[in-house]
Amino acid sequence: MTIRPPSTALALIGLLALTACSAGSLGSSDSGGDGKVSISYLIGNQDQDVKTAEQLVKDFSAKNPDITIKTETRPAGTEGDNIVKTRLSTGDMPDVFNYNTGSLFQAIAPQKNLVPLSDQGYIGDLDENFKKTVTADGQVYGVPVGGFMGGAVLYNIPIYTRLGLKPPATWAEFMANSAKIKAAGIPPVIQTYGETWTSQLFVLGDFHNVAAVEPDFADKYTKNQAKYATSPAALKGFEHTEAVHDAGYENKDFASAKLPDGLRMLAQGKGAQYPILSGVVANMVATYPDAAKNVGLFALPGDDASKNGLTVWTPGANYIPKTTTGAKLDAAKKFLAFIASPDGCKSQTAAGAPTGPYAVKGCDLPADVPQAIKDMQPYLDKQGASSLALEFVSPVKGPSLEQITVEVGSGIRKAKDGAARYDEDVKKQAQQLGLAGW
Known part of the structure; x- marks a missing residue:
């Protein structure tokens, strides 16, 4: 179920940055006779990853002058995933490293390879959704770097204001809003199937609604006891993708438009609503500064307004390999404790505008973040108003979802057929993982 944008979009939103080292490990001596110690830190080579790491190191070192941190970078891609696993297995991993959370975290055998952090005092300050994605056998292994992302709908606030609309809490309200927007001569729903990964949001961003109706769906799905095609709640994401097309609510060039086109349409009021990851907001605001105040965000609505909530993607995490000793x-x-503190969050904010709320209690968003990012915070603050995306609670995902949702959203394939096709698509991977029931 992982949203896998191409490399340019990966750099844009920092989504699932799989990375590999670009240099050998940096020495192994613990400390000199003067009590000073040097540690190495492996990070992704995306510009923002580097900026964030450098700022964290700078601010931490100012408070801890006896500790020197040397950074290494690693490129993005599947190669990086393999090298991270190799370096862990050969005992060649730097003293701290940044990596994914969720199913990819589980794949690096944390119980075998990582130092547990559950006894650290700051663990109670970590967001519960985040902790689930870095926990194995009851032990927490990572601290967050970066903010949450939401699978949501970005909307043009001036259009909503002009038409007297309010953010919908149910799907029926969303479709009613869309009808009024279309009547005003504005494309209600922006779709950008020229970049196929963007087609998945009505399905992936709907998982909070699935979990609200079927709390055990992820567990059953992992065990091959639940399917998208046969679960009424899970099927709705495909049905919504179909319904928007059938109602004529998409922009005319939906088949060829790409992410930058969608952001331009939204920012300039040429389209009203864009189902997408909130991580794209920073790039949109950089290109269209007025979007900081003119674009808001609401969660993909389900059937029950009382259960309305946001599907979230957690930030990556920093881990310590067991080869780090003494x-x-x-x-x-000490470095991880700094990162998981309000001072660590301030350091990250200094390196770049947050892509979403931080996963550490006491870390407030600055007042000047874009409105869409501010709109995420209430969902995370309210009990039960946010849920992890399925990929963080189940390892079962298939490679063809984005092609299938393009077909459903283009009127080529019906929702039920698309869901059944995706159920078949995930089977091979589940079997490769050796999951029971497949």
Whole structure:
């Protein structure tokens, strides 16, 4: 179920940055006779990853002058995933490293390879959704770097204001709003199937609604006991994708438009609503500064307004490999404690505008973040108003969802057929993982 944008979009939203080292490990001595210690830190090579790491190191070092942190970078891609696993298995991993959360975290055998952090005092300050994605056998292994992203709908606030609309809490309200927007001569729903990964949001961003109706769906799905085609709640994401097309609510060039086109339409009021990941907001605002105040966000609505909530993608995390020992381990733990604190969040904000709320209690968003990012916070603050995306609670995902949702959203394939096709698509991967029931 992972949304896998092409490399340009990956750089844009920092989504699932799989990375590999670009240099050898940096020395192994714990500390000198003067009590100083040097540790190494492996990060992604995307510009924002580097900026964030450099700012964290700078601010931490100012408070801890006896600890020196040397950074290494690693490129994005599947190659990076393999090298991270190789370096862990060969004992060649730097003292701290940044990596994914969720199913990809589970794939690096955390119980075997990582230092548990459950005994650290700051663990209680970590967001519960985040902790689930870095926990194995009851032990927490990582601290968050970056903010949450929401699978949601970005909307043009001036259009909503002019037409007297309010953000919908149910799908029926969303379709009613869309009808009024179409009547005003504005494309109600922006779709950008020229970049196929963007077609998945009505399905992937709907998982909060699935979990609200079927709390055990992820567990049953993993065990091959629940299917998209046969679960009424899970099927709705495909049905919504079909319904928007059949109602004529998409922009005319939906088949060829790409992400930058969608952001331009939304920012300039040439389209009203764009189902997409909130991580694209920073790039939109950089290109269209007025979008900071003119574009808002609401969760993909389901059938029950009382259960309205946001599907979230958690940030990546920093981990300590078990090969980090002695004074280096103490220094690494101190570095992670800084990151998981309000001071660590301030450091990350100084490096770049947050892509979403932080996963650490006491970390407030700055007042000047875009309105769409502010709109995410209430969902995370309210009990039960946010849920992890399916990919964080189940390892079962298939490679063809984006092609299938393009077909459903283009009127080529019916929703039920698309869901059944996706159920078949995930089977091979589940079997490769050796999951029971497949």
